[in-house]
Amino acid sequence: MYLNDLSIFGQENNKEFNIKTKSFNIADYYLQYKTQLIQSINEFDCDNHSMNLYLRDQAIEDALSFREEGCTTIIVNEFKEVYGYYTIVPSQIVLADDDVCPCLHISRLATLKDIQGQGLGIKLVKDILNLAKQVGYRFVTLDSVPSKVLWYLKRDFTPFEAFDMDKITTDATNIDTAKDLETSNLVYMYQDLIDNDILKDFYAE
Template identity: 30%
Template sequence: MSVSLDDLEFVVLTADHLHYLPSFKCKNAELKGYLVENAFQDQQDRTSATRLVFYQGRLVGYFTLVTDVIKKKELDDRDGDPGFEYSTYPALKIARLATHQEFERQGIGRAMLLKIYSIWIGLTKHIGCRIITVDAKPTAVDFYKRFDFHEAIIDPRKLKDRETVPLYIDIHKELERLRTGAPLSDYDEARSP
């Protein structure tokens, strides 16, 4: 079964949603723990923003976003802008992204990425932001790579003790490449479900 993007409801986490959080089950205990124990407080402290994903009234996923930067030298030569004069690019970071274990492989993760792209487009109307980053769990790397995320170019010695893999996508270039005559405003969050 595949869940359609149109059948999903994306809502910003509020106190009214707290009773849904304990029912969320995923294979990664840290991701569930964050949602239940920290997501709302972090949002109250303005250190992150979490969106919940509902399908037929059931919590089936969530993602948390924060601001980030990525060093210009960590990008592949095909990404970024050759004339960019600063050492870092502004970025939007996917701090957490999880699907309820009963709804895995049904298109929820893809739908969440599309929603993140639409949020990014909205942000770029107000602030500079070119890249989307994520520190992916090793089990999630293939998922992100299917959507054209690349491994950041980082000295392997700095990565040896990390439990995550730093990935990024130059979303500006990706959307321009995928563009088939439709204006990017078609992806705008205000027009998305």
């Protein structure tokens, strides 16, 4: 089964995230709420060890130092608890005709395990796509673990190369360890933000 055969997965309910939250650059938030932030990121668990580790041990330093690893945005609730985060970085995508085009790359995106399925991840993706449009990026890219490919497909991302859907492992119990799941072959995906129908109408006027 390949990408054009998605009918068996049915329709997903795209929930709207209704919990009151705000987004902050992690470096700015650290300078204002250092104690609360450190406590919250130490408690943060998105059910992915490497994502937890990066937020806890590296994200603040990378942001304060303006490192090429990218800029991390955290999402916090009214009690200053971190509900999620994403890290984005300018990058490049090589198109089929070998043209190189600038893109915005999502290097990390994670939400708190206890609120997963409530729509925050969808909201974060929409926020990133809107940001890309505002600063003039046509493409948004990411590297997905196989178990999350279907989720990103439903957010209109496409694997850059042909990908066998039968290789996706959706049940973590079939993986020997959590580390095996996190280090599975990553799937490079992209979304083209150009709406060809709107463009066609524009040129037709």
